[in-house]
Each structure stands twice: as structure tokens, then as C-alpha cells.
Amino acid sequence: MRGVKVELYKTKKIINDHKHSDDGWFWTRYSAIPYKGCVHGCRYCYCWDEKYAPHKDYRLLDKVVMVKENAPELLRKELARKPRDVIASGDWQPVEASYKLSRRMLEIIYELKFPLMVIERAPLLCRDLDILTDIAAQTDAYVGYSIVTTTDDKRRLHFEPRGPSTAGRFRAMRRIADAGILIGTLAMPIIPHIFDSDAELRLLVKMTRDAGGKFVLFGGMTLWGTCKRVFYEAVEEYNSSLLGRIDLWDANKARKTRWVRRCHLTIAEECEKRGILHYIPRPVSFYPPELQFNKRIAGKLSIKKRDIEMLGESRYRAMAYFKAARTIDGLLVDIRDIYKEKGRAGLLALDGIGEKLAGIIEGYLNTNPS
Ligand code: SF4
Structure with missing residues (x-):
């Protein structure tokens, strides 16, 4: 050139x-x-x-x-x-x-x-x-x-x-x-x-x-x-x-x-x-099978965090989603096994997950059980 x-x-x-x-x-x-x-x-x-x-x-x-x-x-x-x-x-x-x-x-x-x-x-x-x-x-x-x-x-x-x-x-x-x-x-x-x-x-x-x-x-x-x-x-x-x-x-x-x-x-x-997305869907197929569900949930929480930021809503709320996403992203066991064994208490025991987010995650778990 x-x-x-x-x-x-x-x-x-x-x-x-x-x-x-x-x-x-x-x-x-x-x-x-x-x-x-x-x-x-x-x-x-x-x-x-x-x-x-x-x-x-x-x-x-x-x-x-x-x-x-x-x-x-x-x-x-x-x-x-x-x-x-x-x-x-x-x-x-x-x-x-x-x-x-x-x-x-x-x-x-x-x-x-x-x-x-x-x-x-x-x-x-x-x-x-x-x-x-x-x-x-x-x-x-x-x-x-x-x-x-x-x-x-x-x-x-x-x-x-x-x-x-x-x-x-x-x-x-x-x-x-x-x-x-x-x-x-x-x-x-x-x-x-x-x-x-x-x-x-x-x-x-x-x-x-x-x-x-x-x-x-x-x-x-x-x-x-x-x-x-x-x-x-x-x-x-x-x-x-x-x-x-x-x-x-x-x-x-x-x-x-x-x-x-x-x-x-x-x-x-x-x-x-x-009929298209305003975000890039998280690719997860290359992670170990037992972690793919966690990665998907962490992805949903991260997209929500980005939406909150872009809409200029509460920084604290965005931060809560961010922390929950990071925690789930870093888990080495399938979050569904934690939930199956301990229910909501198991979610609440995870770092950075309070009542509200535990409820939201529970919703994801119940609508996508497998
Ligand atoms: S925005 Fe991207 S394409 Fe444009 S000059 Fe910068 S690096 Fe190059």
C-alpha cells in the first residue's frame, strides 16, 4: 500500500x-x-x-x-x-x-x-x-x-x-x-x-x-x-x-x-x-462436559451485568451479577450437583451469592435442569 x-x-x-x-x-x-x-x-x-x-x-x-x-x-x-x-x-x-x-x-x-x-x-x-x-x-x-x-x-x-x-x-x-x-x-x-x-x-x-x-x-x-x-x-x-x-x-x-x-x-x-441477539452467545462446547452448564449460567449472568451497565442502572446490582458470574465460572463441580444435594442453601454458601441472586440462579436451574 x-x-x-x-x-x-x-x-x-x-x-x-x-x-x-x-x-x-x-x-x-x-x-x-x-x-x-x-x-x-x-x-x-x-x-x-x-x-x-x-x-x-x-x-x-x-x-x-x-x-x-x-x-x-x-x-x-x-x-x-x-x-x-x-x-x-x-x-x-x-x-x-x-x-x-x-x-x-x-x-x-x-x-x-x-x-x-x-x-x-x-x-x-x-x-x-x-x-x-x-x-x-x-x-x-x-x-x-x-x-x-x-x-x-x-x-x-x-x-x-x-x-x-x-x-x-x-x-x-x-x-x-x-x-x-x-x-x-x-x-x-x-x-x-x-x-x-x-x-x-x-x-x-x-x-x-x-x-x-x-x-x-x-x-x-x-x-x-x-x-x-x-x-x-x-x-x-x-x-x-x-x-x-x-x-x-x-x-x-x-x-x-x-x-x-x-x-x-x-x-x-x-x-x-x-430475531437476532444483542449480545454474543457464550461458546461453551469446548469446556469439560461437567463444567459446560456452569459456563452457560455464568454467561447469562454476565450478559445481564452488561445490560444493567448499558442501561445505566445500579452499579451495585451490576457488581452483584459480576461476582456471581465469576464464582460460578470458577467452580470445579457442576452447580446442578450442588443444588441437588443442598438446595438453595448450597447456592447461598457460594462466594458472592445472596438471596436475590440465589433465587435467579434457582430459576435458571429449574428451567434448564439438564
Ligand atoms: S480501529 Fe481497528 S481497524 Fe481501525 S485503525 Fe484501529 S486497529 Fe485498525
């Missing part, structure tokens, strides 16, 4: 280990990405900030791509020592067409029988549909396509100057869905006052469903440091009269909470209407 420098280097470590699965959102526990820097240069990207910038000079984010040439070998070595859980991997930006490191990493993930999540926006991912399908058949594979707006590509290009077209992403979604792989839209970040009208959010859900997508996961914007500056420059070039409104949105916590609630509710309601 013109104007982009590619540099090869050897990294010392490839996997980021998150200790717990990313509950209520992507369900990933590990991540491993073969490139540093990103030619897409989205102007809302958090990587513009020095804290996350891949290069010392943040301005090089979309100008220098560093290729971790030993990424596949390191992945094999590091992943083989990890307990089986979902890994987010790959990056199909243009450099991948020549280096094929993401493909090789997927082959290793398959070889080691790990489940995979892909977060992507480039249609090049379809090149590796064969290996994605193999992973899905063996353990689990699911894909979230980042799509933040619908039909107006001219408007989108202000914020994603080198990102693939929205239509191209939906075409890729259709191909991946047709191959039987769980896929949906990651509507994040939705940009306030620009891509956030109810009509546009509803259309995004409809387009996802029409392309075979099974979920739309909404996420708002967090603005800070240099990424805020880069984003504001983009807004100024797009329509400077919006700057004041966006700044007010950013400065006013109550306003922002109401905005998140409105977007979340709109998307959740439209998803329900169209």
Missing part, C-alpha cells in the same frame, strides 16, 4: 493472557495479533493514544506496519501451555495478503484445538474460510465484523479513511454466515451525533440480519488523550458545527449515560424484532 512502510521483526511474546474470559462481551481469554500498526487508520481508534500506540510516535499508527515474523512459531509454543479457552487472533489488513501470518496462526489454533474469535473489518478474511470452518467444526469459531454505519460510505470515509467499504463487509458477512460460522456486527464505536440516529441503528441491525448475521453488539465511545484530539480533528473536517455538541456529550456524564441507554435499547429492541 502506497505511503505505508512495512518492517519485519521478531517479538518476544505473542499471547496476551487476560486471566478471565472477557465476560458479557467477546468471551475471549487470550489474544494474539501478528502485526503492529494498522493501515486502516480509523480516526476514532484508541491506538492513537500514547498508552496504546504501537509505535513511539503515535502519528505512525497507519504509516508503519511491523510484521511479527515469528508470530506463528511463538503462538504454537505459548498456546500449547495454556488451558483451553477462546483466543482472539488474526488481522487481515492488506499486509496479510502477502505475509499470511494470520492464516498460519489459525492453522496452529486448529492444530492445538483452541476455540477462536475473530474481530475484523476486512473482506480478506474470506480467503481463510476453509480453516475457519475447520476450527468451528472442531471446537468453536465466531466472527465479529466491525461496522459502525450503514449506507453512506462518503460519510464513513471521514472516520475510516482506509477501511473497507461497509457493503464489502456485509458481503463478507454473508459468505461467512453461509459457511455456517456464527457471525455478527460489532457496532463499536457508534459515533454520537453522526452515526447514532435511531433509524441508522435499526438499519444496521436489519442489514446484519439480511447478511446472515446473528448478533449486533453495541459499544459507545471513550475519548481521552491523543485519541480524543485525533477524533476531534476528524469531526472538525467533517462538520465543525458538531464539535460543540460532541464535546458536551463527552463532558456530561448523565447525558452520556442516557445516550448509551438509548443506543443499547434501540439495538436490543430491533434485534429482538428481527
Whole structure:
């Protein structure tokens, strides 16, 4: 790609280990990405900030791509020592067409029988549909396509100057869905006052469903440091009269909470209407059979926790769900056996589970006894 420098280097470590699965959102526990820097240069990207910038000079984010040439070998070595859980991997930006490191990493993930999540926006991912399908058949594979707006590509290009077209992403979604792989839209970040009208959010859900997508996961914007500056420059070039409104949105916590609630509710309601989900269902089939039920219940509690947060409801309530989910997620015995033996008292003896949550969990247990 013109104007982009590619540099090869050897990294010392490839996997980021998150200790717990990313509950209520992507369900990933590990991540491993073969490139540093990103030619897409989205102007809302958090990587513009020095804290996350891949290069010392943040301005090089979309100008220098560093290729971790030993990424596949390191992945094999590091992943083989990890307990089986979902890994987010790959990056199909243009450099991948020549280096094929993401493909090789997927082959290793398959070889080691790990489940995979892909977060992507480039249609090049379809090149590796064969290996994605193999992973899905063996353990689990699911894909979230980042799509933040619908039909107006001219408007989108202000914020994603080198990102693939929205239509191209939906075409890729259709191909991946047709191959039987769980896929949906990651509507994040939705940009306030620009891509956030109810009509546009509803259309995004409809387009996802029409392309075979099974979920739309909404996420708002967090603005800070240099990424805020880069984003504001983009807004100024797009329509400077919006700057004041966006700044007010950013400065006013109550306003922002109401905005998140409105977007979340709109998307959740439209998803329900169209028969898809406003969350990613937790994959559990690769856990030991005696723990899969626990993982499913922990997943439900985590999704509830996320809903409470997005609706701006009580932080304490969200925290209670979070703690209960973590406890059940970490149990080494089937919660149904605990309940069978000790009833509600057995649930109440678990860390962080009080009367109210014990009742909710009891409800799950009684409606899903096996
Ligand atoms: S695709 Fe966009 S948001 Fe994602 S890493 Fe690249 S520049 Fe950032």
C-alpha cells in the first residue's frame, strides 16, 4: 500500500493472557495479533493514544506496519501451555495478503484445538474460510465484523479513511454466515451525533440480519488523550458545527449515560424484532462436559451485568451479577450437583451469592435442569 512502510521483526511474546474470559462481551481469554500498526487508520481508534500506540510516535499508527515474523512459531509454543479457552487472533489488513501470518496462526489454533474469535473489518478474511470452518467444526469459531454505519460510505470515509467499504463487509458477512460460522456486527464505536440516529441503528441491525448475521453488539465511545484530539480533528473536517455538541456529550456524564441507554435499547429492541441477539452467545462446547452448564449460567449472568451497565442502572446490582458470574465460572463441580444435594442453601454458601441472586440462579436451574 502506497505511503505505508512495512518492517519485519521478531517479538518476544505473542499471547496476551487476560486471566478471565472477557465476560458479557467477546468471551475471549487470550489474544494474539501478528502485526503492529494498522493501515486502516480509523480516526476514532484508541491506538492513537500514547498508552496504546504501537509505535513511539503515535502519528505512525497507519504509516508503519511491523510484521511479527515469528508470530506463528511463538503462538504454537505459548498456546500449547495454556488451558483451553477462546483466543482472539488474526488481522487481515492488506499486509496479510502477502505475509499470511494470520492464516498460519489459525492453522496452529486448529492444530492445538483452541476455540477462536475473530474481530475484523476486512473482506480478506474470506480467503481463510476453509480453516475457519475447520476450527468451528472442531471446537468453536465466531466472527465479529466491525461496522459502525450503514449506507453512506462518503460519510464513513471521514472516520475510516482506509477501511473497507461497509457493503464489502456485509458481503463478507454473508459468505461467512453461509459457511455456517456464527457471525455478527460489532457496532463499536457508534459515533454520537453522526452515526447514532435511531433509524441508522435499526438499519444496521436489519442489514446484519439480511447478511446472515446473528448478533449486533453495541459499544459507545471513550475519548481521552491523543485519541480524543485525533477524533476531534476528524469531526472538525467533517462538520465543525458538531464539535460543540460532541464535546458536551463527552463532558456530561448523565447525558452520556442516557445516550448509551438509548443506543443499547434501540439495538436490543430491533434485534429482538428481527430475531437476532444483542449480545454474543457464550461458546461453551469446548469446556469439560461437567463444567459446560456452569459456563452457560455464568454467561447469562454476565450478559445481564452488561445490560444493567448499558442501561445505566445500579452499579451495585451490576457488581452483584459480576461476582456471581465469576464464582460460578470458577467452580470445579457442576452447580446442578450442588443444588441437588443442598438446595438453595448450597447456592447461598457460594462466594458472592445472596438471596436475590440465589433465587435467579434457582430459576435458571429449574428451567434448564439438564
Ligand atoms: S481497524 Fe481501525 S480501529 Fe481497528 S486497529 Fe485498525 S485503525 Fe484501529
